[in-house]
Amino acid sequence: MSTIHKSPWLLHYDGSSCNGCDIEVLACTTPVYDVERFGVINTGNPMHADIFLITGGINSQNADVVKQIYEQMPQPKVVIAVGTCACTGGIFKECYNIKGGADTVIPVDIYVPGCAARPESIIDGVVKGVALFKEKAAALAASERK
Amino acid sequence: MAVSTRMIIAGCYILLAPIIIGLLDGFDRKISARMQGRKGPSVLQPFYDLKKLFEKEFLTANKTQLFMIRSYLALMILSGIIFFAGFDILLVVFAISTAAMFLILASTATHSPFSSQGTHRELVQMMSCEPMELLVAVGFYLAAGTFNVSDIIAKSSVANIIYLPGFFVGFVFILTIKFRKSPFDISTSHHAHQEVVKGVTAEMVGKEYAMVTLAEWYESAILYGIIGLFFLNNNPLSLIGAIVAALVVWFLEIVIDNTSARVKWQLMLKLAWGVTIIAAGMNLFLLEIIRANS
Ligand code: SF4
Numbered sequence: 409m410s411t412i413h414k415s416p417w418l419l420h421y422d423g424s425s426c427n428g429c430d431i432e433v434l435a436c437t438t439p440v441y442d443v444e445r446f447g448v449i450n451t452g453n454p455m456h457a458d459i460f461l462i463t464g465g466i467n468s469q470n471a472d473v474v475k476q477i478y479e480q481m482p483q484p485k486v487v488i489a490v491g492t493c494a495c496t497g498g499i500f501k502e503c504y505n506i507k508g509g510a511d512t513v514i515p516v517d518i519y520v521p522g523c524a525a526r527p528e529s530i531i532d533g534v535v536k537g538v539a540l541f542k543e544k545a546a547a548l549a550a551s552e553r554k
Numbered sequence: 555m556a557v558s559t560r561m562i563i564a565g566c567y568i569l570l571a572p573i574i575i576g577l578l579d580g581f582d583r584k585i586s587a588r589m590q591g592r593k594g595p596s597v598l599q600p601f602y603d604l605k606k607l608f609e610k611e612f613l614t615a616n617k618t619q620l621f622m623i624r625s626y627l628a629l630m631i632l633s634g635i636i637f638f639a640g641f642d643i644l645l646v647v648f649a650i651s652t653a654a655m656f657l658i659l660a661s662t663a664t665h666s667p668f669s670s671q672g673t674h675r676e677l678v679q680m681m682s683c684e685p686m687e688l689l690v691a692v693g694f695y696l697a698a699g700t701f702n703v704s705d706i707i708a709k710s711s712v713a714n715i716i717y718l719p720g721f722f723v724g725f726v727f728i729l730t731i732k733f734r735k736s737p738f739d740i741s742t743s744h745h746a747h748q749e750v751v752k753g754v755t756a757e758m759v760g761k762e763y764a765m766v767t768l769a770e771w772y773e774s775a776i777l778y779g780i781i782g783l784f785f786l787n788n789n790p791l792s793l794i795g796a797i798v799a800a801l802v803v804w805f806l807e808i809v810i811d812n813t814s815a816r817v818k819w820q821l822m823l824k825l826a827w828g829v830t831i832i833a834a835g836m837n838l839f840l841l842e843i844i845r846a847n848s
Contacts, residue, residue, distance in 0.1 A: 412609055414602040442592040444583075447599055453668075453752045455613070455759045458606075482611035482759050545609065 410549075412484075413542035417449045418534070419457035421477055423510065424500055425464025428524035429491035433463060435527045436534075443531060446538065454480040459537050460487045460514075465497040466507045478514040484544035486537045489516045490530055492523045499523070560639040560704075567638040568631060571775035572768060576600045579771070582808055589812045600767075607764035614759060615664040622660035623758065623765050629653035630769040634776050640704030643783075644691045650773065651687075654680060657766070661754035672753025675740060675819055682826035683728045689834045690780060693721040696841045703783065710787040713795065720837025722784050726803055727829045732777055734770070735811040737822045778804070 422430050436443045437450055451457050454477045466474060478487070489510040492498035497508040510516050517540055520533035580597035587594025596602070614620060633649035636642065658676060661669045691701060697717040698706040706714070715722050730736045740753070752758075755766055781803050782796030 410609075411602050412606045414596070415599070415606040417603075439591040442587070442594075444587065444595050445593045447595050447602055449603075451752070453756055455757065456752060456755075456763060458610075480613075482613050484611075548611075549609075 410542065410545060412545040413538050415447045416458045416486075416534070416538045416541055417451045417456055418443075418459045418461055419451055419454055419477070419481070420461045420463070421474065423462055423464030423470050423474065423494065424467045424506060425491065425493050426499075429463035429493065429522075432524050432527050432530060433461065433490060436530050441527045441531060443534060446535070448534065454478075455482065457481050458485060458541055459534065460485060461490055461534070462487065462494050462510045462516075463490045465493045465500050466510060466512050467503075467505045468507065469505075471507060471513050474510065474513050484541060484548050486518070486541045486544065487514060487516045488518045488520060488533050488537045490520045490533065491525045492521055495519045495521055564635045564639045567634050567775065571634060572771045575771040575774045575778075576604070578774075578804055582804070585805075585808055586812055589808075604764050604767055607767070608761050610760035612760045612762070614762070615666075615757060619660050619663040619758070620762060622656045622663060623762050623769075626653050626656035626660060627765045627769040627772070629656060630772045634772050634779075637703060637776050637779055640702070640707075642701045643694055643703050643706070643780075644688075644701045646703075646776065647687045647691050650776065651680065651684060653769070653773075657754060657769075660762075660766075661757070664757040666757045668751040668756035669754060672756060676754050678819060678823055679731055679740060682823050683731055686724045686728045686826070686830045686834060689830065689838065690718075690721050690725050693718045693834070693837065693841070694783070696838070696845065706783065707786045708788055711789075713785045713787050713792060715784040717841060718784060718837060720833040720835075720840075724830050724833040725780065725784075726806065727833075728826055729777060729781075729803065730807055730810050730814075731822060731826065733774060733807055735807060736814045737817040737819050739819055740822075 494510045500506045579600040584594040630653045637646040661673045697714045778800040781800045785796040785799045
């Protein structure tokens, strides 16, 4: 039986945001919301991460950074865009330097809307991400067996 | 000790050490979470993490890294066999530091700045802990007249902690560093977010990181074993005392970890050496005087 979904390690990257969503993401790790109870570890290292949680939009400077982080993560991996900025560019969308949401540079699996996204909806997104992570792991294992 | 007994204990060590230490680690995370007013993960979490790491895709910048890590794990298991099968404790200390050398080589195999920084910290950590580890071996020699673990137990009619209280205090002190708990900016701390990302293990992906974790579990088993050795004597019942002592130390480490969250490595180096010199040094001095007079 696969238990891979019981250990989703999370990497949080802050793009071009107002920091509102970041505070909410950090709130998820505090005693009130405690995401560690799902086995989530908030790691700072893409090589150890399973879930890439991105807040804020993509600008010309961080586009390469986001791409590189994504490429450094080993398969299976899931990307969650948290907050309207990360989904579409949000309030900064019209700015000259903004390309748009996270999906302009990397494939995004799950979108968590909100400005700022509430901790409850972030956790909801993470839980959906964990389910998808399990699916992807199974698919990867199946493709390896072939 | 008969060869067959030695082999059975060594076999038990290889099989049981990861299970016991993994579980202790799981309870550790649960208790730490409760201390911080959180619910915390399942007690089986360390095993889920380990299993997942083995299942992840393997990426590496340098293939030699995998070889170094395998050697690290193998040597750590070997050190444990030497210890639990009752051979020379001095050899155990040397074998552990040889194993640690492979970890250093593994982390320098790639040129990530985080690994290099972590390597530097790891070396500082070894500098802080190694004197105490060596002194513990010397302490047992002075108390029991032998370096041989099975003879230390067989020859002592009382628990050796009576002669070695200073060594015990010093050893428990460095365990906080050895278990990678405090200081928080240690080369690869068990805590999630830190200054040097994951230090020595920053470039280790999937199964490599899993093997390092496994080697750390084997090492912890040896360290708890040494704690137990302070309490073991030729009465088989002393085994209960040894296990209780190991559990008390385990709990103490959790408390220290949760109350010293902001200690930095500079303080660690000074404190570790200070405690080593004062506690173990004084104890050594007293033992020598007792020996000279008797
Ligand atoms: S979605 Fe709103 S709160 Fe979140 S980063 Fe963007 S502007 Fe800030």
